[in-house]
Amino acid sequence: MSDNFFLDNPDLQFRLEQLDLCEVVNLKEDHYAQSAVYPTAPRNYADAMDTYRIVLDVLGEVCAERVAPRAAEADEEGAHYASGEVTYAAATRDAIDALRQAELLGAMLSREYGGLNLPESIYQMMVEIVARAESGLMTVYGLQEIASSIEEYGDPETKARVLPRFARGEVSGAMVLTEADAGSDLGAVATRAALDEATGRWYLSGVKRFITNGLADVSLVLARSEEGSTDARGLSLFLVERDDTVKIRRIENKLGIHASPTCEIQYANTPAILIGKRRFGLMRYSMNLMNGARLAVAAQALGIAEAAFREADRYARERVQFGKPIRSLPAVARLLLSMKVELEATRALLAETGRWVDLWKVHERALGEGGAEGDPGIRARHKHCQALAETLTPMVKYAATEMGNRVCNQAMQVHGGVGYMREFNIERLLRDVRVTNIYEGTSQLQVVAAIGKLLNRSLDPLLAEWQAADYPADMATERALMVDLTARFDEAVGALKGQPERDRVEYYAVDLVEMAIAIVGGWLLLRDTRVAESKKPVARAYVAALEPKVRSAAEMVAASSPAPLEAISVLLR
Numbered sequence: 001m002s003d004n005f006f007l008d009n010p011d012l013q014f015r016l017e018q019l020d021l022c023e024v025v026n027l028k029e030d031h032y033a034q035s036a037v038y039p040t041a042p043r044n045y046a047d048a049m050d051t052y053r054i055v056l057d058v059l060g061e062v063c064a065e066r067v068a069p070r071a072a073e074a075d076e077e078g079a080h081y082a083s084g085e086v087t088y089a090a091a092t093r094d095a096i097d098a099l100r101q102a103e104l105l106g107a108m109l110s111r112e113y114g115g116l117n118l119p120e121s122i123y124q125m126m127v128e129i130v131a132r133a134e135s136g137l138m139t140v141y142g143l144q145e146i147a148s149s150i151e152e153y154g155d156p157e158t159k160a161r162v163l164p165r166f167a168r169g170e171v172s173g174a175m176v177l178t179e180a181d182a183g184s185d186l187g188a189v190a191t192r193a194a195l196d197e198a199t200g201r202w203y204l205s206g207v208k209r210f211i212t213n214g215l216a217d218v219s220l221v222l223a224r225s226e227e228g229s230t231d232a233r234g235l236s237l238f239l240v241e242r243d244d245t246v247k248i249r250r251i252e253n254k255l256g257i258h259a260s261p262t263c264e265i266q267y268a269n270t271p272a273i274l275i276g277k278r279r280f281g282l283m284r285y286s287m288n289l290m291n292g293a294r295l296a297v298a299a300q301a302l303g304i305a306e307a308a309f310r311e312a313d314r315y316a317r318e319r320v321q322f323g324k325p326i327r328s329l330p331a332v333a334r335l336l337l338s339m340k341v342e343l344e345a346t347r348a349l350l351a352e353t354g355r356w357v358d359l360w361k362v363h364e365r366a367l368g369e370g371g372a373e374g375d376p377g378i379r380a381r382h383k384h385c386q387a388l389a390e391t392l393t394p395m396v397k398y399a400a401t402e403m404g405n406r407v408c409n410q411a412m413q414v415h416g417g418v419g420y421m422r423e424f425n426i427e428r429l430l431r432d433v434r435v436t437n438i439y440e441g442t443s444q445l446q447v448v449a450a451i452g453k454l455l456n457r458s459l460d461p462l463l464a465e466w467q468a469a470d471y472p473a474d475m476a477t478e479r480a481l482m483v484d485l486t487a488r489f490d491e492a493v494g495a496l497k498g499q500p501e502r503d504r505v506e507y508y509a510v511d512l513v514e515m516a517i518a519i520v521g522g523w524l525l526l527r528d529t530r531v532a533e534s535k536k537p538v539a540r541a542y543v544a545a546l547e548p549k550v551r552s553a554a555e556m557v558a559a560s561s562p563a564p565l566e567a568i569s570v571l572l573r
Helices: 010-018 022-028 045-077 089-099 120-133 136-155 155-166 281-318 330-370 376-420 425-432 441-455 460-467 473-498 504-530 533-559 563-571
Strands: 078-082 083-087 173-176 192-197 201-214 220-225 235-241 248-251 262-275
Touching: 010 120, 010 330, 022 045, 022 078, 022 330, 045 089, 045 120, 045 136, 045 425, 078 248, 083 120, 083 248, 083 376, 083 563, 089 136, 089 192, 089 473, 120 136, 120 281, 120 330, 136 155, 136 173, 136 220, 136 262, 155 220, 155 235, 173 201, 201 235, 220 262, 220 281, 235 281, 281 330, 281 376, 281 425, 281 563, 330 425, 330 504, 330 533, 376 425, 376 441, 376 460, 376 504, 441 473, 441 504, 460 473, 460 504, 473 504, 504 533, 504 563
Parallel strands: 173 220
Antiparallel strands: 078 083, 192 201, 201 262, 220 235, 235 262, 248 262
């Protein structure tokens, strides 16, 4: 096994090198004024990028040497539940200790609270590395991100008291949204928040289900604060510090990510602190939480898929049949090539998405601080970045998690019969990845989230920019093909947008979203060929594979045949 999960991944290092965060870091670091206050703050952009590389290097070593060797053990033991108490597996506790000792927690928190002040883009690289090592641990590590929401929306006293504990690794976090009758439809949340008018304190009562890392010390809970309300406008977000009024009723017996406890929780007049403003709980705060979580799950799926590909590649080198390693057989080589190219395309999409999310966040902060409110240029930049972030986030969540499932399935196929046995890691990886296109919004919900943005042509500025760029002369064929496929996508957007029947728009939305993912991936990989000769075969293979798929989807969307909908009304009644 590798001794560093960052240094052994050339594509992840390439993504870091090519990530343009100059504008983001300049604003996050207050034009580098923080270096005068905090010794660890960067003095300039190059210094910041060096810091990010060091963080990823340290995490890569911890994950390779301390976490991954015990991943199977963590899965086998799993989380424990007894008499209302939940405990992690021994290997999970050791992994958390390792991350704490390496001071890798509180990644995105400000230095004021002891955090590392990292951009979202870098944090998602960290999540990928952790997920590659042990995907159950990723949910524990990834939910540290709720601290960022507390920092953004919490009151000063709460932030000062709670956030340094996150940075020191003294507390864990959970995002407590779903209920038995409120999963995808969070507007139906029934957990009640009652305000004691005499003391000004809030108290929660109700039951939450499918709560990842539900044993957490600090949780953000979505609850109904407005008496008599029945929709999203009556919901607010609350911070709960676990006490005796919080009862864990059970943990779920799941297919995978066994090290991560998924809990059913009962709140019985539990003290809570309002986060932000009343009635903004779902439409603003929880949606922002979920957007961050969706990026993290995309990175999780990518990390699991990276591990699966490496298991398959290693096995294909070692397994000899018909007198030669099976990786030399075209049928197996095709699977391995497909996995590798999909991994690189997804990693490029995740990095691009993270960059736009970072830009959105830093400009929102600038507007929120009031100094830029009157600057129309900053307002326009914020609006542009937000539109792209909100379009690309559901796209990458859909793309990465569907890709992760495909790659793990292909990796199992490369192993053949032995891969089905528990002695091989691929069996665990296939179980673990399956939840990624379900939780934090199913793939179908990501289509719903993305389709409106695509029909409003939110990708047009990016696509125009990429088409206008210069590319190497020996990539002219691929560039011409991408220009043509982009035109087919544009026609498909127009055709679906002009469709008067809403049912047909919703039915063919998935085809348009998949086209958009393919087109964006193709341009991102083609863009890589401008700086790296090694990326040319990757781009060629990807574009060649996507051409027939995009053309077929374009024809399907353009036709928008009513036949499937008619069949549904007959066959599924």
